[in-house]
Amino acid sequence: MREIEATRVTEAVRDLCIEANTRLPESHLTALRRALEEEESPLGREVIERLLQNADVAKQRCIAFCQDTGYAVFFVEMGSEARVTGGGLGEAIDEGVRRGYEEGYLRKSIVRSPIDRTNTGDNTPAVVYHEPVAGKGLKLTMLVKGAGCDNMSALKMLTPAEGVEAMKDFVVETIERAGPNASPPLTVGVGMGGPFEKAALLAKKALTRPSGEPNPDPDLAELERELLDRINATGIGPAGYGGTQTALAVHVESFPTHIAAFPVAVNLDCHSHRTAFSEL
Amino acid sequence: MSKEPIRLQTPLTGEGNESLRTGDVVLISGVLFTARDAAHARIKEAIENGGSLPFDPEGQIVYFTGPAPARPGHALGPAGPTTASRMDPYSPLLIERGLKGMVGKGVRSEAVLQSMREHGCVYFGAVEGTAALLADRVKEAEVVAYEDLGAEAIRRLVVEDFPVVVVNDLHGGDLYREGRERWRRVR
Numbered sequence: 001m002r003e004i005e006a007t008r009v010t011e012a013v014r015d016l017c018i019e020a021n022t023r024l025p026e027s028h029l030t031a032l033r034r035a036l037e038e039e040e041s042p043l044g045r046e047v048i049e050r051l052l053q054n055a056d057v058a059k060q061r062c063i064a065f066c067q068d069t070g071y072a073v074f075f076v077e078m079g080s081e082a083r084v085t086g087g088g089l090g091e092a093i094d095e096g097v098r099r100g101y102e103e104g105y106l107r108k109s110i111v112r113s114p115i116d117r118t119n120t121g122d123n124t125p126a127v128v129y130h131e132p133v134a135g136k137g138l139k140l141t142m143l144v145k146g147a148g149c150d151n152m153s154a155l156k157m158l159t160p161a162e163g164v165e166a167m168k169d170f171v172v173e174t175i176e177r178a179g180p181n182a183s184p185p186l187t188v189g190v191g192m193g194g195p196f197e198k199a200a201l202l203a204k205k206a207l208t209r210p211s212g213e214p215n216p217d218p219d220l221a222e223l224e225r226e227l228l229d230r231i232n233a234t235g236i237g238p239a240g241y242g243g244t245q246t247a248l249a250v251h252v253e254s255f256p257t258h259i260a261a262f263p264v265a266v267n268l269d270c271h272s273h274r275t276a277f278s279e280l
Numbered sequence: 281m282s283k284e285p286i287r288l289q290t291p292l293t294g295e296g297n298e299s300l301r302t303g304d305v306v307l308i309s310g311v312l313f314t315a316r317d318a319a320h321a322r323i324k325e326a327i328e329n330g331g332s333l334p335f336d337p338e339g340q341i342v343y344f345t346g347p348a349p350a351r352p353g354h355a356l357g358p359a360g361p362t363t364a365s366r367m368d369p370y371s372p373l374l375i376e377r378g379l380k381g382m383v384g385k386g387v388r389s390e391a392v393l394q395s396m397r398e399h400g401c402v403y404f405g406a407v408e409g410t411a412a413l414l415a416d417r418v419k420e421a422e423v424v425a426y427e428d429l430g431a432e433a434i435r436r437l438v439v440e441d442f443p444v445v446v447v448n449d450l451h452g453g454d455l456y457r458e459g460r461e462r463w464r465r466v467r
Binding site: 040041043044047050051053054057058061062063064065066067068069105106107108109117119148151179180181183232233234235236237239240241242243244270271272 | 386
C-alpha cells in the first residue's frame with residue numbers, strides 16, 4: 001500500500017486553486033483563439049480579444065481573471081493501492097482550498113446554506129467527488145465553477161419515446177434560455193443516462209475534459225459536433241452581444257440507464273473555463 | 281469597441297442619457313457604486329424601514345460586482361460584472377430615487393426596463409470575465425457601507441475610461457435581442 005502524506009495533498013490543492021484561477025488552460029486558450037478567427041461579428045471579436053488580453057494580464061500578475069472564483073470542485077481518483085496518512089483526505093483538501101483562496105487573493109464565495117447566507121469565510125467546504133480506480137496513484141482534477149453559468153444549467157427526465165431528438169432540443173433550449181447570462185462563449189457539459197443525479201454529475205465532469213477533445217465514442221463525438229453547430233446558430237455570440245461563437249465546445253458523457261428513463265443534464269461553463277490537474 | 285467610444289463623466293442625467301443608443305461603446309469616468317445581492321437586499325430593507333440609504337442614488341451608477349481581494353499595491357482586486365437579473369427585484373427602488381445607470385451582464389426584466397425608461401436610467405454591459413482588465417480602470421476604491429458583507433459591501437469606485445456597451449437605452453433598444461436576431465442562422 002502506497003502512503004501519501006495529507007500535507008502533500010493540501011499543498012497540491014493550494015497550488016491547483018491558484019493555478020486554475022489565474023491561468024486559463026492552454027486547450028481553452030487555443031479554443032478562444034480559434035473562435036476569434038471564426039467570429040463574424042466585429043463586436044463579438046472585440047469581446048474575445050478582451051478575454052485573451054484579460055487572460056494575459058491575470059497570468060502576468062498572478063491575479064484571478066474572474067472575480068467569481070467559484071465553488072472549488074474536485075474529482076478525486078484514488079488508487080486502490082494508495083492511502084492518505086497523517087489526516088483525512090477531505091480535511092486535507094479543505095485545508096488546501098483555505099490556503100489557496102487566502103494566499104491567492106481569491107474571492108470567498110461560499111455561504112453556509114441556501115437559507116443561512118453567512119459566508120463561510122474561506123471558500124470551504126470543497127465539493128469533492130470520489131472515483132475509486134486501480135493502482136497506486138492519486139489524481140486530483142479541479143474545476144472552479146462560477147455561479148452565473150451554473151445558475152443557467154438544467155436537468156430534464158425525458159422519456160425513451162422522446163429520444164435523442166428531444167435531448168438535442170433540450171440542450172439547445174437551455175442555451176437559448178441562458179442567453180447572455182451564462183457568459184458565452186460557453187463550454188457545454190452534457191450528461192445523459194444513469195438515475196437523476198448521475199446525469200448532473202456527468203455533465204459537470206464533462207467540463208473537465210480538455211476543451212474540444214471529442215468523446216472517444218464516434219457516435220457521441222458526432223453528437224457533440226451537431227450540438228455545437230446548432231448552438232452556434234443561435235446567434236447569441238460572445239457576451240451575448242450577437243455573433244457566431246456562442247460555444248467553444250460541447251462535451252457529452254453517457255452512462256447506462258433504466259429501461260424507463262432518458263435523463264439529460266446540461267451544465268454550462270462561462271468563458272472563464274477553469275480546470276487544473278495534479279497527480280501525486 | 282468597434283465604434284469610436286463615447287466618453288461619459290458621472291454624475292449622469294436623464295437628458296444626457298437620451299442621446300445614448302443600444303450598441304454604443306462608452307468609456308465612463310467618475311464614480312461607480314458597487315452593489316450586488318446582499319447589499320441590494322439591505323437597501324430594500326432600509327427603504328421599507330424608513331432608514332437612510334448608503335448613498336444618494338441621484339445621477340449615480342451602480343456596478344453589480346463583488347471584487348476579489350486586492351493584492352498589495354492595487355486599488356481593487358479583480359472585479360467583473362455579475363448577472364444583473366438577480367438585482368431585478370430591487371433595481372426599480374433605486375431608479376425611482378434617481379439612479380441613472382447600471383453596469384452588469386445579462387438580461388433585465390420588463391419591470392426594470394419600464395422603470396428605466398420612465399426615469400431616464402440606462403443599462404450598460406461590461407464584458408464579464410475581464411475582471412483583471414476592468415480592475416485596471418479603477419483608480420480608487422473605498423468601502424462606504426455594509427463593510428461586514430466583505431466582497432458584497434458597497435464600495436465607491438473612482439474609475440477612468442471604464443469600458444462598457446449600452447445594452448438597454450431609453451428608446452426600447454436591446455443589444456441582446458438585436459444582436460441575437462442579427463446573427464441567428466436559420467437552419
